[in-house]
Amino acid sequence: MTSQKIVLHFPRKIVNQPVIWTLIKEYDLECSILKANITPSEEGLMVLELKGNNDNYKLGIDFLTELGLKIQPLSQDIIRNKERCIDCGVCIPVCPAGALEADPETRKVSFNDSKCVVCEFCVQVCPFKAMEVRFE
Amino acid sequence: MKKTIQEINEKIRKGKAVVVNAREIIDIVEQNGIEKAARDVDVVTTGTFGPMCSSGAYFNIGHSKPKIKIGGGKAYLDDVPVYTGFAAVDIYLGATAMPDDDPRNKVYPGEFAHGGAHVIEDLVKGKDIKFEATAYGTDCYPRKKLETHININDLNEAVLFNPRNAYQNYNVAVNLSDKTIYTYMGILKPNLGNANFCSAGQLSPLLNDPYYKTIGIGTKILLGGGVGYVAWQGTQHNPDVPRKDNGVPQAPAGTLAVIGDLKQMKPGWLVGTTMCGYGVTLTVGIGVPIPIIDEEICKYTAVKDEDIWTQIVDYSEAYPQGKKESLGEVNYAQLTSGAITVQGKEVPTGNLSSYSKAIEIANTLKDWIIKGEFLLSESVAELPGPGSGYTFKPLKERELVS
Structure with a gap:
């Protein structure tokens, strides 16, 4: 079983294709769409949690690659700017994934990007603009 | 003891x-x-x-040649309006001030990415700041417009004064x-x-x-x-x-x-x-x-x-x-x-x-x-304490009679 959160970049020419439908029907993969911004005739972006047996997962990824989608692991996409972060912790209660935590002793904030679902709520909440979205 | x-x-x-x-x-x-x-x-x-929020800084930016009386005019630091109701080249920058063209909450919720506080941060970092002023001109202060960059090191005074x-x-x-x-x-x-x-x-x-x-x-x-x-x-x-x-x-x-x-x-x-x-x-x-x-x-x-x-x-x-x-x-x-x-x-x-x-x-x-670099000071007057009669009152609104 493989389960990964990935970011898909849709080139303009395939925005109108039923990509997710194919992943589910043809490759028997579980698809949870965490974020999608796909507009006809523009480049699109989707954050997807993809789950299935190893062979199907690999075939599904091959299918996406052949279609011309750029795929990258999700964890790179919310970045904590440690220069800006003051470790206040106002982001902690709004994170739905529990990716932000305070150390009980030092009360410094840690960001566990493997838990992050890129909802971007912390980006809006952070008064210091320390949480940044990076889509490459 | x-x-x-x-x-x-x-x-x-x-x-x-x-x-x-x-x-x-x-x-x-x-x-x-x-x-x-x-x-x-x-x-x-x-x-x-x-x-x-109740923070800000005042500056004396020095006199240009010819001189300008910014007092009573308008001035901006990196597009953020400053208070000019002082003498010729004294200005006060409030932390919560923001550019005139900031959309505020017209697009709700507003982003508020730039304001007086950010200018204060940039000044402390030693960054050059765009300064623009317009004035009405007087006999002793004839200039009506000034556009330049300022840097904290060049200012006569730069004083943080937070109410x-x-x-x-x-x-x-x-x-x-x-x-x-x-x-x-x-x-x-x-x-x-x-x-x-x-x-x-x-x-x-x-x-x-x-x-x-x-x-x-x-x-x-x-x-x-x-x-x-x-x-x-x-x-x-x-x-x-x-x-x-x-x-x-x-x-x-x-x-x-x-x-x-x-x-x-x-x-x-x-x-x-x-x-x-x-x-x-x-x-x-x-x-x-x-x-x-x-x-x-x-x-x-x-x-x-x-x-x-x-x-x-x-x-x-x-x-x-x-x-x-x-x-x-x-x-x-x-x-x-x-x-x-x-x-x-x-x-x-x-x-x-x-x-x-x-x-x-x-x-x-x-x-x-x-290290002995910081000695303690004796306060020169007390802050009002409990029972001093000092209070925080709400505003009494009164109808305007013309």
């Missing part, structure tokens, strides 16, 4: 003063008792690092309504989705000297990474709120107006801050040394998060409507545990004020004192 500030300063000069931060004194008092702790320890350093900082305790903000609200206490999710507070608690300056027995007008402090002074009681200073037996106010109470030379302040300790849907503010680092002149003061400085209580306030209705309603009282140990219970619901908590930075500030001040 009592010590004078002069005696403590003598020890500091000789490198013999015992200085601890407001976290460390808690354990010292617990282990050794008040009497011994008060004898052994000379200074307790406090710290706080949080958003403080209200270092609040002694603050509300816990929650949202009882069914929609998200955007406040100066951060984004509050509907139906008690989160609870935000803003205090360094046991490290916070005025919570360690609840009756302002050592902190007064003239007290020398750490401000923005440099040296500053308490100039006056802050605006909205309100010493008469209810207090626990330990003297600690159970609601927002005392405040400080502070002043200091911006040129010697350091990047990282004055941070431009953005409250989504609310506006711009400045996060300020302040550290105040408390001389342990007697056992009573020592006892105050040993205050713990669990002994500091504050009120939970609904920011969807009670706060904006000016209703003095509390949804309950919690202490800072509960607040920093990650969740509190409000109306039977467990609500996750977030702090707008950085505890770890507050520790860093208290430790910086401690280092300065230990």
Whole structure:
């Protein structure tokens, strides 16, 4: 079983294709769409949690690659700017994934990007603009 | 046993003063008792690092040739309007000011990415700042327009002067309504989705000297990474709120107006801050040394998060409507545990004020004192205390009669 959160970049020419439908029907993969911004005739972006047996997962990824989608692991996409972060912790209660935590002793904030679902709520909440979205 | 500030300063000069931060004194008092702790320890350093809206700086930018009278005209620093109602080239930049063309909350919630606070941060970093002024022109100040870059090092004066900082305790903000609200206490999710507070608690300056027995007008402090002074009681200073037996106010109470030379302040300790849907503010680092002149003061400085209580306030209705309603009282140990219970619901908590930075500030001040670089000052006048008659009044609105 493989389960990964990935970011898909849709080139303009395939925005109108039923990509997710194919992943589910043809490759028997579980698809949870965490974020999608796909507009006809523009480049699109989707954050997807993809789950299935190893062979199907690999075939599904091959299918996406052949279609011309750029795929990258999700964890790179919310970045904590440690220069800006003051470790206040106002982001902690709004994170739905529990990716932000305070150390009980030092009360410094840690960001566990493997838990992050890129909802971007912390980006809006952070008064210091320390949480940044990076889509490459 | 009592010590004078002069005696403590003598020890500091000789490198013999015992200085601890407001976290460390808690354990010292617990282990050794008040009497011994008060004898052994000379200074307790406090710290706080949080958003403080009532902040700003004044500048004298120097005279151009030909001269311009900016007073009564208009001026901008990096597109942020400054107050010009002074003499020819004195201006005041408020932390919450924002460019005229900022959309504010027209696109709700507004982003508020740039304002006076960010300009103050950039000045301290030594960045060049665009300066534009227009004036009406006089015989002695004929020039009507000025466009240039300024740099903090070239200004005659650059002085941080904050009318209200270092609040002694603050509300816990929650949202009882069914929609998200955007406040100066951060984004509050509907139906008690989160609870935000803003205090360094046991490290916070005025919570360690609840009756302002050592902190007064003239007290020398750490401000923005440099040296500053308490100039006056802050605006909205309100010493008469209810207090626990330990003297600690159970609601927002005392405040400080502070002043200091911006040129010697350091990047990282004055941070431009953005409250989504609310506006711009400045996060300020302040550290105040408390001389342990007697056992009573020592006892105050040993205050713990669990002994500091504050009120939970609904920011969807009670706060904006000016209703003095509390949804309950919690202490800072509960607040920093990650969740509190409000109306039977467990609500996750977030702090707008950085505890770890507050520790860093208290430790910086401690280092300065230990090295003999920072002597304590005797205050020249007291801040108004409980029973002084000094209060925080609401506005009395009166109908205009023409």
